[in-house]
Amino acid sequence: MCQVNEEYHDGLEQAQVPGVSKKCVKCKEASAAVVIRAGDAYCRGCFKEYFIHKFRAMLGKNRIIFPGEKVLLAVSGGPSSCSMLSQVQEGLSQNAHKKLRFLPGIVFIDESGVLGQSLEERQKTVSELQAVFRATGFPFHMVPLEQVLEVPSSVVVTAPSPSDQPASAYKAAVDRFIQRDSSCPTSQEQKERSLPVVQEAHTRLLQQLVGSAKTLTAKQDLLNTLKQHLLVHTARTEGYSKVMLGDNCTRLAVKLLTSISVGRGAQLAQDTGFSDTRYGDIILVRPMREYSAKEIAFYNHMFSVASVFVPSLDTKSTEKASIQRLTESFVTKLQTEFPSTVSTIYRTSEKLQTSCRSSSTAEPSDRCLLCVCAMDTAVEDASAFQATLTSVQLSQVKVPGSCSTKVPGLNQAPVELQAPAPSGQCCSSGGGGGEDCGRAERGGSCCSSTEKPEAIDLKSLLCYSCQLTIKDMSSVECLPQYILSEAKRRQRRSQMREDISEFLLCDGDGDDS
Amino acid sequence: MAAPIAIQLEFGGGAELLFDGLKKHHVTLPTQTEPWDVKQLLVWIQRNLLKERPELFVQGDSVRPGILVLINDADWELMGELDYQLQDHDNVVFISTLHGG
Numbered sequence: 001m002c003q004v005n006e007e008y009h010d011g012l013e014q015a016q017v018p019g020v021s022k023k024c025v026k027c028k029e030a031s032a033a034v035v036i037r038a039g040d041a042y043c044r045g046c047f048k049e050y051f052i053h054k055f056r057a058m059l060g061k062n063r064i065i066f067p068g069e070k071v072l073l074a075v076s077g078g079p080s081s082c083s084m085l086s087q088v089q090e091g092l093s094q095n096a097h098k099k100l101r102f103l104p105g106i107v108f109i110d111e112s113g114v115l116g117q118s119l120e121e122r123q124k125t126v127s128e129l130q131a132v133f134r135a136t137g138f139p140f141h142m143v144p145l146e147q148v149l150e151v152p153s154s155v156v157v158t159a160p161s162p163s164d165q166p167a168s169a170y171k172a173a174v175d176r177f178i179q180r181d182s183s184c185p186t187s188q189e190q191k192e193r194s195l196p197v198v199q200e201a202h203t204r205l206l207q208q209l210v211g212s213a214k215t216l217t218a219k220q221d222l223l224n225t226l227k228q229h230l231l232v233h234t235a236r237t238e239g240y241s242k243v244m245l246g247d248n249c250t251r252l253a254v255k256l257l258t259s260i261s262v263g264r265g266a267q268l269a270q271d272t273g274f275s276d277t278r279y280g281d282i283i284l285v286r287p288m289r290e291y292s293a294k295e296i297a298f299y300n301h302m303f304s305v306a307s308v309f310v311p312s313l314d315t316k317s318t319e320k321a322s323i324q325r326l327t328e329s330f331v332t333k334l335q336t337e338f339p340s341t342v343s344t345i346y347r348t349s350e351k352l353q354t355s356c357r358s359s360s361t362a363e364p365s366d367r368c369l370l371c372v373c374a375m376d377t378a379v380e381d382a383s384a385f386q387a388t389l390t391s392v393q394l395s396q397v398k399v400p401g402s403c404s405t406k407v408p409g410l411n412q413a414p415v416e417l418q419a420p421a422p423s424g425q426c427c428s429s430g431g432g433g434g435e436d437c438g439r440a441e442r443g444g445s446c447c448s449s450t451e452k453p454e455a456i457d458l459k460s461l462l463c464y465s466c467q468l469t470i471k472d473m474s475s476v477e478c479l480p481q482y483i484l485s486e487a488k489r490r491q492r493r494s495q496m497r498e499d500i501s502e503f504l505l506c507d508g509d510g511d512d513s
Numbered sequence: 514m515a516a517p518i519a520i521q522l523e524f525g526g527g528a529e530l531l532f533d534g535l536k537k538h539h540v541t542l543p544t545q546t547e548p549w550d551v552k553q554l555l556v557w558i559q560r561n562l563l564k565e566r567p568e569l570f571v572q573g574d575s576v577r578p579g580i581l582v583l584i585n586d587a588d589w590e591l592m593g594e595l596d597y598q599l600q601d602h603d604n605v606v607f608i609s610t611l612h613g614g
């Protein structure tokens with residue numbers, strides 16, 4: 001048989017020795033199985049040891065999780081979070097002094113309703129995951145994303161953190177725990193929360209909400225925000241004080257560059273750091289942030305860590321479908337040619353840490369309504385934020401009566417709009433070059449709301465980046481009630497403050513009055 | 514002439530979606546004048562196995578960046594990558610590390 005259009009370079013072909021020839025750089029005995037960093041090839045055994053050690057070292061170095069503390073593991077079914085779950089199991093099975101000493105629980109947020117999956121498909125994924133979770137013996141919670149429609153407004157308000165514990169408290173807690181541990185072994189009874197019944201109407205509301213975002217970039221952003229709110233809410237109601245997220249180093253490198261492209265520079269440290277304190281009482285932790293996607297994939301494959309493929313918004317999407325997707329393909333392409341790409345970007349993020357301390361001390365009222373980060377909109381004239389603002393103002397001065405009317409949806413511009421809001425517009429609204437517009441049709445149908453008497457000016461309550469996301473939505477009325485009512489509350493409050501401002505002794509003290 | 518060889522292919526991390534959702538495939542590569550290498554295997558997969566969207570699996574001569582390859586449970590970087598000559602009963606695994614598969 002011959003394949004005509006194939007060329008074979010007989011002369012150039014080097015003699016290949018089949019099978020592994022290289023030795024492990026660590027033990028120098030066994031043959032290598034995985035190349036970690038350029039040139040560093042580990043054997044199976046050493047790779048396992050290295051992988052397990054890294055997890056414990058990460059938690060040990062940061063000393064943020066206290067013995068006996070309840071920690072919620074956010075598991076999406078993907079390789080990274082499933083690997084995190086297996087590391088926690090591994091850590092709990094260790095003997096005394098290497099043992100992890102916190103009490104884990106698992107949460108899975110089922111977002112498949114947004115993707116329009118049938119109930120059978122949803123149930124199938126859920127039961128596959130349940131089998132994985134049940135095997136761990138940890139309590140677990142299966143939460144449909146629809147429940148985000150019922151969370152209280154307090155979820156977007158930073159709660160006071162329960163007294164900052166000094167470093168010495170950590171050691172005391174360990175000692176106390178060890179004493180207790182020797183008398184009675186920590187065994188949590190496994191509680192299961194299977195997926196509660198989801199109301200179809202709620203699924204539809206959620207689909208409308210995500211559908212109202214005109215670009216895949218905004219859809220993903222919105223979905224991530226809602227998921228995070230629901231995670232924090234679940235942690236609060238179930239009594240967990242830490243949430244572990246499975247973000248790996250590759251993912252964080254992509255997130256870092258994406259964040260810069262979508263105007264989240266000021267929130268980078270919180271978005272990608274080891275610990276994220278924006279919610280106050282619940283701290284988000286990223287223990288997988290020093291593993292590359294490759295290390296995780298190899299570990300999971302070699303040591304049979306089960307993961308469940310769960311489709312997402314961008315499954316099978318092209319690389320230009322969204323900013324997130326484009327950045328990912330940019331980073332992975334670079335990584336194949338320059339294997340230190342990811343670690344270089346990652347190390348950059350480490351250095352950013354210190355520059356943004358203020359975000360942990362900002363008052364609740366100075367935080368973004370959506371991402372709960374400190375506001376970045378009080379900046380000098382030369383910023384991108386000011387530039388965008390100016391350009392928006394300029395483009396509103398003259399609105400040509402014809403087709404190109406641009407309705408920024410949420411700001412009640414002092415401009416008389418000749419044309420009624422065109423609901424079907426998607427590509428014409430500029431800015432989103434190369435965006436996937438395919439799913440925009442749904443946008444107009446749900447949110448055909450006319451101007452309500454109490455229009456909400458969300459803009460002033462959002463950070464720069466979240467403003468951009470909201471701008472990509474055809475209507476803000478689709479946002480869940482907890483966000484809208486908190487927006488109204490904050491607006492009333494600032495109105496009130498303005499009204500009584502002349503009676504206040506000192507202004508701008510920022511304290512809740 | 515190289516005799517036909519039987520190998521096992523495995524797809525994971527979402528890459529299986531491009532192959533009818535099937536993770537494991539037992540295939541026989543037909544007789545050809547040259548010994549089979551991974552580069553030719555990728556062409557063969559594209560022609561015979563891949564159900565949709567080839568650009569999500571291959572790019573140029575190689576796999577799409579972000580898809581890892583293991584040959585007999587070892588990193589293909591240690592095995593000569595595209596030039597590795599396949600043997601009868603080899604096991605080749607493709608794992609996508611890209612978000613959403």
Ligand SMILES: [Zn+2]
Binds near residue numbers: 027042
């Ligand atoms: Zn070794």
Ligand SMILES: [Zn+2]
Binds near residue numbers: 372465
């Ligand atoms: Zn924000």
